[in-house]
Structures are given as structure tokens and as C-alpha cells.
Amino acid sequence: MNMSFLQELFTTITRRDALRRRRRAGAPPPHHGEVVDACAALLASDGEASSIALASRALALYQGLSPQERVAFFERLAADFAAEPEAIDGAYAAYREARDNDSLQALFLACEPRRQELFRRLNLASDGTHALVEMREDLLALLRERPDFTGIDRDFAHLFGSWFNRGFLVLKRIDWNTPASILEKIIRYEAVHEIQDWDDLRRRLDARNRRCFAFFHPAIGDEPLIFVEVALCKGLPNRIQPILGGEDGGVEDPEDADSAAFFGISNCQTGLRGISFGNFLIKQVVQELKHELPQLKYFVTLSPVPGFRQWLEERRHDESLPRALRETLGELDAAEWQREPERAAKLEAVVKPLAARYLVHEKNARGKPLNPVARFHLGNGAELHRVNWLGDVSAKGLKQAAGLMVNYLYVLDDIERNHENYTANATVASSSDVRDLARKARKMAKGESSK
Numbered sequence: 001m002n003m004s005f006l007q008e009l010f011t012t013i014t015r016r017d018a019l020r021r022r023r024r025a026g027a028p029p030p031h032h033g034e035v036v037d038a039c040a041a042l043l044a045s046d047g048e049a050s051s052i053a054l055a056s057r058a059l060a061l062y063q064g065l066s067p068q069e070r071v072a073f074f075e076r077l078a079a080d081f082a083a084e085p086e087a088i089d090g091a092y093a094a095y096r097e098a099r100d101n102d103s104l105q106a107l108f109l110a111c112e113p114r115r116q117e118l119f120r121r122l123n124l125a126s127d128g129t130h131a132l133v134e135m136r137e138d139l140l141a142l143l144r145e146r147p148d149f150t151g152i153d154r155d156f157a158h159l160f161g162s163w164f165n166r167g168f169l170v171l172k173r174i175d176w177n178t179p180a181s182i183l184e185k186i187i188r189y190e191a192v193h194e195i196q197d198w199d200d201l202r203r204r205l206d207a208r209n210r211r212c213f214a215f216f217h218p219a220i221g222d223e224p225l226i227f228v229e230v231a232l233c234k235g236l237p238n239r240i241q242p243i244l245g246g247e248d249g250g251v252e253d254p255e256d257a258d259s260a261a262f263f264g265i266s267n268c269q270t271g272l273r274g275i276s277f278g279n280f281l282i283k284q285v286v287q288e289l290k291h292e293l294p295q296l297k298y299f300v301t302l303s304p305v306p307g308f309r310q311w312l313e314e315r316r317h318d319e320s321l322p323r324a325l326r327e328t329l330g331e332l333d334a335a336e337w338q339r340e341p342e343r344a345a346k347l348e349a350v351v352k353p354l355a356a357r358y359l360v361h362e363k364n365a366r367g368k369p370l371n372p373v374a375r376f377h378l379g380n381g382a383e384l385h386r387v388n389w390l391g392d393v394s395a396k397g398l399k400q401a402a403g404l405m406v407n408y409l410y411v412l413d414d415i416e417r418n419h420e421n422y423t424a425n426a427t428v429a430s431s432s433d434v435r436d437l438a439r440k441a442r443k444m445a446k447g448e449s450s451k
Contacts, residue, residue: 236407309402
């Protein structure tokens with residue numbers, strides 16, 4: 001088989017489809033029925049070249065749909081491209097009779113919704129993978145109002161779990177010499193500490209004591225999936241503003257660092273929500289840094305605590321708690337309280353212990369920690385190591401966590417044990433200091449002396 005001929009053929013098909021899309025730019029928006037028809041034609045196709053063209057056309061039509069027409073398209077996906085009950089019943093009857101591998105395989109195929117094969121074929125198009133990720137992003141925005149679309153989402157998640165398997169991911173270091181098209185995306189996708197401008201980005205990437213790594217997938221080109229920002233330090237950092245401002249007084253020579261602090265981890269593709277990359281990213285970055293800088297001893301995060309301030313507000317209205325405790329929490333309403341040493345010290349005495357209680361003991365309906373950042377790092381095998389008072393005094397940090405930040409410590413010898421204990425028993429691995437704070441919070445809640 002002449003592979004160069006096939007490559008040229010597929011390139012010609014892709015260019016022809018791109019030309020069609022440009023010609024449609026001035027045409028009226030398509031109807032969802034056109035997309036459904038294109039999808040049906042794609043499923044009926046038995047040729048690879050024709051399937052590529054049909055997939056490209058179907059995706060181009062979908063991208064031209066109005067928001068209302070996209071909802072109608074998902075309704076048709078849910079109804080017309082589901083598994084067929086009659087086929088399932090027949091395959092199950094055959095399996096009950098034969099109970100062999102062939103009939104079992106036929107039953108598996110019958111149970112699979114037609115949507116999954118549709119998505120596989122749509123993925124044949126040039127940039128099809130990214131287009132499907134964006135399609136799922138549209139779907140996720142609708143799920144709260146349309147729970148009947150959950151089946152479609154599960155099909156996406158099932159396929160993406162295979163397509164974005166760790167074996168396909170490529171780790172790349174991001175620095176000031178990275179192409180501008182990727183750097184622009186890093187600015188746009190930063191979700192933890194907003195990058196203000198190009199100068200801000202350069203401070204984070206160009207200093208010798210900074211590192212940034214991202215995962216990419218070959219099928220979606222220069223679109224990062226997730227990235228992490230790292231500061232090389234002497235000792236464990238407890239405040240984010242000096243790091244972001246490049247005034248942390250940290251090491252100038254990376255060889256002098258003993259700690260690598262992960263201070264920002266951002267998922268870039270909303271359509272890949274629920275597909276786990278972060279645990280792989282952190283573990284591989286640790287390996288990369290260990291290889292480059294063998295003297296590093298500590299791998300730690302400087303993490304936000306989103307939702308903690310809201311939880312504190314709820315405690316203020318809990319009449320089962322001592323009045324003095326609730327009145328102290330009311331000091332958080334004072335303007336610029338963090339700039340008043342006496343008021344800040346009074347708040348620190350109650351807020352830090354409550355933060356430890358929140359992170360260690362407060363659980364969601366599934367019995368996991370209530371805080372999403374805690375779930376992420378503890379699930380990766382980290383230890384809840386330290387609660388940092390006024391670690392983030394930005395407006396966002398004060399609003400979401402009363403200025404608190406947390407260090408999660410990754411001890412290489414303990415990661416697997418911590419992960420297994422968390423997965424099996426929801427055990428929160430924590431330092432003695434954090435456990436002491438949590439005990440202090442329990443005493444405060446009972447009105448006992450916290451000393």
C-alpha cells in the first residue's frame with residue numbers, strides 16, 4: 001500500500017472540507033436535522049476515505065448550530081442513537097442458551113449505544129478529537145437542566161478514558177522559548193492565580209528557580225490538557241504573593257533548592273472534566289525534577305482552599321457553637337481585617353483550627369473530603385501537611401478561604417500507602433501539627449479551653 005498516496009488523499013479531503021466550511025460561513029445556520037442525517041450517513045459508510053469526509057461534514061454542521069439547535073441535536077442523540085432494546089433482548093436470550101464467548105461478545109455489542117460508534121467515526125475527522133472534546137463541553141453545560149443527557153456524557157467519558165490514556169500523553173516543559181501560540185493558551189487557561197499580562201507570565205517562566213510542565217495529546221496538537229507551575233525554594237513556602245511577584249527571596253541557583261513547590265495546577269479542557277491527568281502529571285514532574293536536581297528533598301504544594309470561607313459563614317449561624325466563637329468569626333466581615341494585627345491574630349486562633357477540622361473531618365455525600373483540592377491531592381497520595389495563615393491575601397484568596405492556603409506534602413515513599421488508605425477508607429493522611437489543630441477545633445466547638 002502506497003502510504004504517501006493515502007496521506008495525500010486524506011489531506012485533499014480535509015482541505016476540501018475546510019473550503020466547504022468557509023463557503024458556508026455566510027449561509028444560514030444549519031438545522032439539527034442536517035447533523036443527524038450526516039451522522040446517520042457516517043454510520044452507514046463502509047469506506048475510510050468517505051468516512052473521513054462524512055465525519056468532517058457532520059462536525060462542521062454541528063459547530064454551526066445555534067445553542068437551541070444543539071439542545072435539539074443532543075435530544076436526538078439520546079433517543080435515536082441509544083442501544084436498541086430488541087437487539088439486547090435477542091442477544092441476551094442467545095447468551096442464556098449458549099453461554100459461550102461468541103454470544104457474550106454479541107451481547108456486549110448489542111448493549112453498546114450507537115452513539116459510541118458514532119463518536120469513534122467522528123473522531124476520524126481532522127481535529128475530530130478536539131471537536132468532540134468541545135462537544136462534550138457543550139453537553140456538560142446542559143446536564144444540570146437536562147439529566148436525561150447523562151447517558152451521552154457517560155459515553156463520552158468512557159471513550160475519552162481510553163483515548164486520553166496516560167500512554168498517549170506527552171509531557172513538555174513550558175518556558176519563555178515555547179511558541180507564543182501555546183504561551184497565550186497558558187495565560188488563558190490559568191485557573192488558580194490569574195496571569196495578568198506577558199510580564200507576569202515571564203516572571204513565572206523565565207526565572208531560573210521556576211519550572212512549568214504541561215501534558216499534551218498528539219490528536220489535539222498544541223492545546224495543553226493540564227499544566228503545573230513550580231517554584232524551587234529553600235524550605236516549604238507559606239505565602240503565594242511573594243512567589244507570584246518574583247520577590248520570594250528564594251534560591252537563585254536551582255542547585256541550592258531543597259524543595260519544589262507546586263503552586264498552580266490548571267485543567268485546560270472543560271470537555272475532559274472527570275478524566276484524570278493531575279495525578280500522572282505530578283508524579284511525572286516529580287521524576288523530571290528529581291532527575292534534573294537530585295538534591296531536592298521535598299515536593300509540596302501551596303494550594304488554595306476554595307469553599308472554606310462559605311463553610312465558615314455557615315458555622316457563624318450554627319447556634320450549637322459557643323457565642324464567643326461565632327462572634328469572633330464575625331470579625332471576617334470587617335474591611336481590611338487582614339491588615340490589623342490584633343484582629344488578625346484573634347481570627348487566626350480560631351480559623352486555623354477550624355480549617356484543619358474542615359479539611360480532615362468534613363465529608364461529602366460519598367464520604368470523601370468536602371474540599372475538592374483536598375480530594376485531588378489526598379487521592380494522589382499526598383499528606384495534608386500544614387495550614388498557612390494569610391497565605392493568600394488577594395481579594396480572591398480572602399473571599400474563598402479567609403486568606404488560608406495549605407501545603408500538601410508528597411513523600412515519595414508514602415504516596416502509594418496514602419493513596420490506598422484514602423481509596424479504601426477515605427483516610428486523610430495528615431501531619432501531627434494538623435491533627436493537633438483539628439483537636440483544638442473540637443474543643444472550641446464544645447466551649448472548652450483550647451490550650
